[in-house]
Amino acid sequence: MTDATRTASLEEIDLSNPDAFVERVPHEWFEILRREDPVHFNPEPDGPGFWAVTRYWDIREVHRRWDVYSSEIGGTSLEDLEPDQIEARKSMIDLDPPRHNEIRALIKGKFTPKSVRGWEDQVRQVAREVIEGALPKSEFDFVREISSEIPMRVFADILGVPQEERRYIIEIGDHLLGNQDPEFARPPERPEHRLLPFSSPAALELFRIGRALAAERRRNPKDDIITQMAFGGLTPREYDVNFVLLATAGNETTRHTITHGLLALIENPDQLERLRRDPSLYPSAAEEMLRWATPVHHFRRTTTRETELAGTKIPAGAKVTTWFTSGNRDEAVFENPNTFDVGRNPNRHMTFGPGGVHFCLGAHLARMEVRVTFEELIPRLRSVELAGKVDRLRSNFFNGIKRMPVRVEAA
Ligand code: HEM
Numbered sequence: 001m002t003d004a005t006r007t008a009s010l011e012e013i014d015l016s017n018p019d020a021f022v023e024r025v026p027h028e029w030f031e032i033l034r035r036e037d038p039v040h041f042n043p044e045p046d047g048p049g050f051w052a053v054t055r056y057w058d059i060r061e062v063h064r065r066w067d068v069y070s071s072e073i074g075g076t077s078l079e080d081l082e083p084d085q086i087e088a089r090k091s092m093i094d095l096d097p098p099r100h101n102e103i104r105a106l107i108k109g110k111f112t113p114k115s116v117r118g119w120e121d122q123v124r125q126v127a128r129e130v131i132e133g134a135l136p137k138s139e140f141d142f143v144r145e146i147s148s149e150i151p152m153r154v155f156a157d158i159l160g161v162p163q164e165e166r167r168y169i170i171e172i173g174d175h176l177l178g179n180q181d182p183e184f185a186r187p188p189e190r191p192e193h194r195l196l197p198f199s200s201p202a203a204l205e206l207f208r209i210g211r212a213l214a215a216e217r218r219r220n221p222k223d224d225i226i227t228q229m230a231f232g233g234l235t236p237r238e239y240d241v242n243f244v245l246l247a248t249a250g251n252e253t254t255r256h257t258i259t260h261g262l263l264a265l266i267e268n269p270d271q272l273e274r275l276r277r278d279p280s281l282y283p284s285a286a287e288e289m290l291r292w293a294t295p296v297h298h299f300r301r302t303t304t305r306e307t308e309l310a311g312t313k314i315p316a317g318a319k320v321t322t323w324f325t326s327g328n329r330d331e332a333v334f335e336n337p338n339t340f341d342v343g344r345n346p347n348r349h350m351t352f353g354p355g356g357v358h359f360c361l362g363a364h365l366a367r368m369e370v371r372v373t374f375e376e377l378i379p380r381l382r383s384v385e386l387a388g389k390v391d392r393l394r395s396n397f398f399n400g401i402k403r404m405p406v407r408v409e410a411a
Contacts, residue, residue, distance in 0.1 A: 005108075006031060007160045008026075008028060008029055010033075010037055011025075013033065013040075015042050015052055015080070015298075015321070015323070015396060016042060016043075016045070016047075016156065017396070018181075018394045018395050018396045021123075021297075021392075021394070021396050021399075023392070024125050024292065025297075027325075027329060027338070030323060030325060030329065031329075032325035034054045034055050034326060034331075035328065037049055037259075038053065038054050038310055039052075039053055039058065039309050039311075039312035039314070040052045042321075047078075047080050047319075049319070050078060050318075050320065050321050051309075051312075051318060051319065051320045051321065052298075052321050052323060053309065053321065053323065054323050054326035054327070054330075055326070055327065055330055055332070056330035056350065056354075057332075058309055058310050059324065059326075060350075060355060060356075062301060062307065062309070062320060062322050063216050063301075063322065063354045063358065064354075064356045065303075065358035066096055066165065066356065066357055067304065068303060068304055068305065069301035069302070069303060069304075069320055070096050070301060070302050070303075071093065071094055071095060071358065072086075072090070072096040073086075073302040073304065073317075074086065074300065074301075074302035075090075075094045075300070076299045076300050077299075077300055077397065078298075078300050078319070078321065080319075084194075085194055085195055087194070088195035088237065089195065089197050089242075091197075091238075091242045091244065091245040091247075092104050092242060092245065093193075093245060093358060099358060101357065102324065103232075103234070104357075104361065106228050106232040106360070107225050107228050107229060108361060110224070110225050110228065111361050111363075111365060112364070116365050116368055117368075119365070120372065121148075123368060123369055123372050124372050124375075126150060126154055127369075127372050127376040128376050130145070130146055130149045130150050130153065131135070131146060131373075131376055131380060132148050132380070133145075135381075135408055135410045136410070139249075139407045140405070140406065141403050141404065141405055141406075142261055142262060142404045142405070143255065143401060143402065143403055144403070146258070146373075146377075147256075147258035147259040147404075148170055148251075148255045148260075150254075150255075150258065150373055151251050151254035151366075152169065152255075153166065154365075154369060155246075155250050157168065158224075158225065159224075159225060160217075160222075160224060160226060161209060161213065161247075165209055166318070169209065170251060172202045172203075172205050173248045173251050173252060175200060176206075176244075181394040181402075182394070192393065197241060197244045202262060205246055206244045206247055207240045207243070209243075209247075210239065210240060211240070212245030212355075213226045213243075214226060214230040214243075217230045217231075218230050218231075225246070229242065229243070231259075234238075249257075249360075249361075249362060250362045250365065250366060252295065252398060253295040253398075254366045254369050254370065255293075256295035256400050257289055257293045257295055257351075257366070258289075258369075258370060258373050258374075259283075259293075259401040259404055260292060260293035260295075260401065261286075261293065261370060261374065262404070263386075264288075264292050264293075265378075265384075266385060266386060266406075268340050270313050271285075271340055271341070271342045274342055274343070275342050275374075276378060276379075279375070281395060282375050284343050284345055284347065285343075286343060286348065286367055286370040286399055287344070287347045287367070288340060288341060288342055288344045288347060290349055290351040290352075290367070291334075291344070291347060291349035291351060293351070294324050294325045294328050294399055295351070295397060295398060295399050295400070296324060296351070296398065297323060297397055297398065297399055298321045298322055298323045298324065298394060298397065299321070299322055299324075299326045300320065300321050301319075301320045301321075301322070301389065302317065302320070303315065303316050303317060303318045324350045324353070325366060325399065327350045327354065330351050330364065338352075342389045352366070378403055379411065380410055381408055381411055382411045383408060383409040384406055384408045385407050386404070386406060386407075387407040388405035389403075390403070390404050390405075391403040
């Protein structure tokens with residue numbers, strides 16, 4: 001925490017500024033907002049400004065009332081898009097019921113706890129291979145070697161992406177989602193790129209991979225997600241944008257959770273010891289890593305009419321952002337919210353959203369991946385420490401870590 005954020009007044013808080021998230025998450029700002037102005041109007045330098053909702057129960061209310069707080073009118077990101085851009089890019093996350101529910105229903109059966117249990121052995125195998133491949137290097141970038149590799153391989157297996165395109169998919173995802181960070185941002189090269197997800201030509205590459213997979217499944221149907229989507233009556237555009245959603249939603253988010261999870265264990269050696277001594281804590285440790293990391297800081301909705309939230313009037317057509325980062329440290333819900341506690345119970349974090357129709361479809365899969373990764377990693381480590389600077393993503397949307405050099409001694 002910098003001194004500037006420690007002593008911030010409401011006027012100084014600016015959640016629209018990605019620079020405020022580079023050194024670390026400005027948790028002090030969120031504490032002030034929860035206490036002093038829980039439905040806060042944040043002006044924007046190049047936009048109409050947005051309302052920032054920072055208390056746990058208020059965030060839940062926004063996500064439950066999709067008829068008042070629409071995902072469809074203005075999309076779910078802070079950026080203001082033209083109506084044709086919103087229309088062209090709408091995946092299920094940017095739709096309201098009923099169309100949202102129809103598309104989600106096509107594939108939701110593949111993400112139930114039962115389906116996910118069926119993948120656990122495969123995920124464990126992937127985690128073992130990746131970890132055993134990295135540890136002999138002794139000093140390496142944990143993000144490149146382990147935390148980006150596991151979710152990407154798992155999801156490529158599940159979607160059936162060919163081996164040789166897997167690393168490429170990660171790189172495309174980085175360009176798409178890290179679009180506030182100068183390292184990853186690619187400006188639209190042609191005017192028609194405005195209509196692509198994230199206005200990025202990199203999306204065209206994902207479309208190509210997705211279409212090739214769909215064509216293959218149309219010839220050889222399987223009992224899998226792509227087949228469900230290929231035969232699900234989606235328009236070609238709906239297929240493209242939902243493929244991009246699936247290919248990107250689980251990669252960075254799970255990666256950042258795993259990276260933050262290890263960082264939290266390095267910074268809290270007592271918790272690492274506790275986990276080593278009591279392996280029954282892996283499930284609660286994974287939940288605490290999810291709360292601690294909160295890889296997605298916020299989502300956005302647009303009001304369909306004038307409304308009132310926690311006593312504050314919000315006009316129709318307003319941008320409303322819900323800050324999971326803040327809800328996950330709301331002292332009204334979590335005891336000692338700023339303590340990383342691998343045995344935390346209960347832990348009703350909102351890392352996958354606070355419930356409602358858009359609750360993360362991949363939540364069970366992500367939970368299992370995080371738990372299995374640490375179940376496989378920790379027993380193989382005699383020691384682990386940072387070997388350089390933790391390099392964070394410049395973004396007020398993702399709580400991302402780009403690089404985390406570590407030094408390890410294998411057990
Ligand atoms: C730690 C990892 C993950 C985090 C933090 C995360 C977070 C989220 C959040 C916050 C939402 C929006 C919830 C809302 O608006 O109420 C969401 C939606 C979604 N997530 Fe995840 N997610 C993760 C992993 C995954 C994985 C592995 C998949 C696999 C495909 C996935 C697929 C989706 C989809 C398809 C949606 C849109 C659901 C809808 O609109 O109905 N996510 N996720």
